[in-house]
Amino acid sequence: MDLDVLNxxxxxxxxxxxPILAFVASFLLWPSALIKIYYWYWRRALGMQVRYVNxxxxxxxxxxxxxxxxxxxxxxxxGFSAHKDMWLSVVKFLPKNLxxxxxxxxxHEGTTRSSLxxxxxxxxxxxxxxxVECVNLNRKPFHLVGTSMGGNVAGVYAAQYPADxxxxxxxxxxGLPHATESKFVKQLQELKVSGVSDRIPLIPTTPEEMxxxxxxxxxxxxxxxxxxxxxxxxxxxxxxxxxxxxxxxxAGEKSRNSLYDNMSKIKAATQVVWGKQDQVLDxxxxxxxxxxxxxxxxxxxxxxxxxxxxxxxxxxAKLLLEFLATVQNGENNKKLA
Numbered sequence: 001m002d003l004d005v006l007n008x009x010x011x012x013x014x015x016x017x018x019p020i021l022a023f024v025a026s027f028l029l030w031p032s033a034l035i036k037i038y039y040w041y042w043r044r045a046l047g048m049q050v051r052y053v054n055x056x057x058x059x060x061x062x063x064x065x066x067x068x069x070x071x072x073x074x075x076x077x078x079g080f081s082a083h084k085d086m087w088l089s090v091v092k093f094l095p096k097n098l099x100x101x102x103x104x105x106x107x108h109e110g111t112t113r114s115s116l117x118x119x120x121x122x123x124x125x126x127x128x129x130x131x132v133e134c135v136n137l138n139r140k141p142f143h144l145v146g147t148s149m150g151g152n153v154a155g156v157y158a159a160q161y162p163a164d165x166x167x168x169x170x171x172x173x174x175g176l177p178h179a180t181e182s183k184f185v186k187q188l189q190e191l192k193v194s195g196v197s198d199r200i201p202l203i204p205t206t207p208e209e210m211x212x213x214x215x216x217x218x219x220x221x222x223x224x225x226x227x228x229x230x231x232x233x234x235x236x237x238x239x240x241x242x243x244x245x246x247x248x249x250x251a252g253e254k255s256r257n258s259l260y261d262n263m264s265k266i267k268a269a270t271q272v273v274w275g276k277q278d279q280v281l282d283x284x285x286x287x288x289x290x291x292x293x294x295x296x297x298x299x300x301x302x303x304x305x306x307x308x309x310x311x312x313x314x315x316x317a318k319l320l321l322e323f324l325a326t327v328q329n330g331e332n333n334k335k336l337a
Contacts, residue, residue, distance in 0.1 A: 033231075034228075034231060035228070035231045035232065035235060036235075039085040039088070042085070042088045043063060043085065043088065046065065046088060046091050046092060047065050047096060048063040048064065048065050048088070048091065048100075048102070049063060049064060049065070050062070050063045050110075051063070051064065052110065053131070053134045053135055054134070055130040055131070055133075055134050058112045058114075058127070058130070059110070059111065059112045060103060060104070060111050060112075060127075060130075060131045060134065061084070061103070061104045061109055061110025061111050062084060062101055062102060062103040062104065062131070062135075063084050063085070063101070063102045064099070064100060064101045064102070065091070065096065065098075065099075065100045066096065066097055066098050066099040066100060067099055068099050068139070068140075069097065069099060071098065071099075071324070071328070072140070072141060072142050072143045072166050072167065072324070073099040073100075073101065073137055073142040073143070074098060074099065074100050074101070074142065074143045074144075074145060074320075075101050075103065075132070075137060075142055075143070075144050075145070076090075076100065076101065076102045076103075076145045076146070076150075077103065077105060077128070077144070077145065077146035077147070077150030077151070077153050077154050078102070078104075078105060078108070078147065078150050079147045079148030079149050079150050079151075080148055080149040080174075080202060080243070080246070080247065080250070081108075081202065081203070081236065081239070081243045081246075082108070083104050083108050083109035084102035084103060084104050084109065085102070086147075086309060086310070087102045087309065089309060089310055089313035090309055090313045090316050090317050090320075092313065092317075093313060093314050093316075093317035093318070094317050094320070094321070095321075101135070101137065103128070103131055105124060105127075105128070105149075105150060105153065106119060106123070106124050106127045107119060107242055107246060113242060119245070119246050119249045119250070120249055120250065120252070120254045120255045120258075121149075121152050121153055121156055121175060121250060121254075121255040121258040121259075122156065122254070122255070122258065124153045125153055125156050125157045125160060128153060128157060129157065129160075129161055129164075132161075132164060137164075138161075138163075138164040141163070141164060141165055141166035142164065142165065142166065143165075143166060143167045143168070143169070143324060143327075144157060144158060144164075144165050144167075144168050144169070145168075145169040145171070145320065146169075146170060146171065146173060147170075147171035147172060147173070147308065147309055148171070148172055148173065148174055148280070148281065148306065149174050149250060151170040151171055151172060151173025151174060151175070151259070152173050152174040152175035152250070152255070152258060152259045154168060154169075154170060154173070155168070155170055155173055155175065155259040155262060155263060155266060156175070156258050156259060156262045158266045158267075158268050158270075159262035159263070159265035159266050160262070160265075162265075162266075162267050162268065165268040166268060166269070166327065166331075167268050167269040167270070167271070167323070167324065167327045168266065168268045168269070168270045168271070169270075169271045169272075169273065169320055169323065170270065170271070170272050170273070170289065171272075171273045171274070171308050171309065171316070172273070172274050172275060172278055172280070172281050172285075172306050172308055173259055173272075173281070173285065173289075174250070174259065174281055175255070175256070175257060175258045175259025175260060176257065176259055176260045176281070176285040176288055176289070177257055177260055177288075178281070178282040178284050178285055179282075179284050180282045180284050181282070182278065182279055182280055182281060182282045183216065183279040183280075184201060184202070184216060184279055184280040184281075187201050187216075188200070188201070198244070200243075200244065200247055201213060201216055202216075202243075202247065202280075203236075203240055203243045203244060203247065204232075204233055204236065205233065205237065205240065206233060207226055207229035207230045207232075207233055208229075209233075210229045210232050210233045211224065211229055216279050216280060216306075217279070217280060217305055217306045217307045218305045218306070218307045218310070218311055219275060219277040219303055219304050219305035219311065220303075220304075220305070220311045260288065263288075263289060263292045263293055264292050264293075266293050269295065269323075269326075269327045269330070270289070270293045270295075270296045270297070271296070271297045271298075271299070271319070271320075271323040272286050272289050272290065272296060272297065272298045272299070273299045273301065273308060273316065273319055274286045274298075274299070274300055274301070274308070275300075275301050275304035275305045275306055275307075275308050275311065275312075276300050276301060276302050276303070276304060277303065277304060277305050278304075278305055278306045279305060279306060280305075280306040281306060283300060286298050286300060297323060297326075299319050301315060
């Protein structure tokens, strides 16, 4: 074989081997870095751009796609200990001409974390309103979406700032009393009785606890490699003290039933989506909301747990778009009447 040809094959082989070896090394040695690269890649692939905005000395981090148009903008609020990128699986199935904003809630990811901040649901609602004003999102009413803790924040926001909201989607929202205790609530009670009060199933500290949390939150059983579980734990451990403080705050008397206390004040068209097999927040909460909010649309998803956004992203996007179209048609009919 010609020496130049041989050199070409060696160079080509080496060029291919470098990224492969880098991937294998990251997977085995630095899985947390691989997870961050994964989110970075999908943000770019979906056209989501990350930006920062300040309210006085407080910084908000958010991602967005599209520009405000004739259709309402959509603001998406994530759940406890998550971040703005948890919505990427849903964003994938939404039209690119929709104006979407996913913001990190107070203390999460790129948004300011301060020991002096009020992390109760009411405190978070106040901060999100500051963010909305910073980015001029309330120049005209927008659609607000929230899941779990973010659903609690979204519902209370809609009740306290009705002029900002044209419609509301709550996905397995927290902040409601439940006649039926969920598996998660029972676990907390058992841990308290056994004297392990500092152990919270939603705040894992080992790969095994991470796996248990995923099983608790999802009906679908994802096969997650040990290295990825380790990476997920590694990413979270530096924030676990904050998560414990936050959990105690939102589970406390001031915030525990804040959505329930405010739901009668919600005037915007409302959609509720809940996984029937939710083991964190019992699905009976959907009926509570339906009875209190006029013309509330309720969708119970079979074979789905608490992580609706991750388990059923295509269905979530479909339901959201159908609901927005219904609300828009209703507004058009009012104008013609």
